[in-house]
Amino acid sequence: MHIALFGATGRVGTVFLHKALEEGHHVTALVRDATKLATHPNLTLIVGDAKVYEDIEKTATKADIILSSLSTDQTTTLTDSMKHMIAVCLKLQINRIVSIGTAGILDSRLEPGKLRYDSVESRRSKKFAAEEHAKTFYMLQQTTLDWTLVCPTALPMGERLGNYRVEADLLPEEGKRISVYDTADFTYKVMTEHLFSKKRVGIAY
Known part of the structure; x- marks a missing residue:
């Protein structure tokens, strides 16, 4: 598989990148600084900006699937890039896109009809990042693409435990945290096993 x-x-x-390369996949990655990643025979680096359509298209030209783990960084990078990714998928006939979201955009258990970040379940006073993630969710919903949003709760580096819970559109009950390693491993599983099509999926211990 070739992954953008x-x-x-x-x-x-x-x-995720390390696991994909270990499993023999080809990866083309868009980066701002190529010196941050070690070279690998199956890795192609494109230096550019995720807010630029042409850079997204160049990265995805040979891809079978798009994987995005971009963060908001208190900017509109997430929504700007998703708009371009959707357009590129439609142009290049790439049907599958998997993206890392946040537990805040899962459905609220306590206030049906609301997302968690906008409900009594949220303890955050600042909502910009969650709002940006929600916008990407709504963008994907409006497409015919085969998308999945992996939505972790609090995300320490932690360890690779391999024992976690997942639930479509909801955060597993009493879920408090999930490590970066298990989130990446689950995202790889979602991608390779084609799980949770057109769904958000919550993940937590």
């Missing part, structure tokens, strides 16, 4: 990867130098993206 965005966010390869972030925490989840780095772990």
